[in-house]
Amino acid sequence: MFGLFAAVLMYFEGVKHLGLQDVFGSAALAALIGVAAWYGMFRLSYRPPTWGTIGSDLAHCQLCIVCGYDLASIRDGDDGCIVCPECGGAWRLAEVQGRPVDPRPGET
Numbered sequence: 001m002f003g004l005f006a007a008v009l010m011y012f013e014g015v016k017h018l019g020l021q022d023v024f025g026s027a028a029l030a031a032l033i034g035v036a037a038w039y040g041m042f043r044l045s046y047r048p049p050t051w052g053t054i055g056s057d058l059a060h061c062q063l064c065i066v067c068g069y070d071l072a073s074i075r076d077g078d079d080g081c082i083v084c085p086e087c088g089g090a091w092r093l094a095e096v097q098g099r100p101v102d103p104r105p106g107e108t
Contacts, residue, residue, distance in 0.1 A: 010029055014030060062093060069087070080092050
């Protein structure tokens with residue numbers, strides 16, 4: 001909406017300063033300002049996903065965060081980590097999934 005308002009305002013300002021002989025220039029200037037304003041508003045409202053949210057989503061699906069290997073059938077080790085047989089990464093997926101985990105097994 002702001003881009004449209006800015007484009008119309010710039011069109012009338014262009015006609016006022018350039019006259020009616022250069023209506024194409026006024027329209028082009030208005031379109032340029034309108035597109036720039038629209039793009040600026042789009043970039044302010046759109047946020048691409050971060051690696052933290054992607055990793056969290058992969059962990060909820062029980063996939064390795066590095067290589068995407070299915071870790072659902074692999075049991076937790078003594079330290080609470082699941083070791084990926086594909087890439088060797090060790091993950092504490094229980095923390096992400098909301099299961100209770102002892103942070104230091106063997107210590108009380």
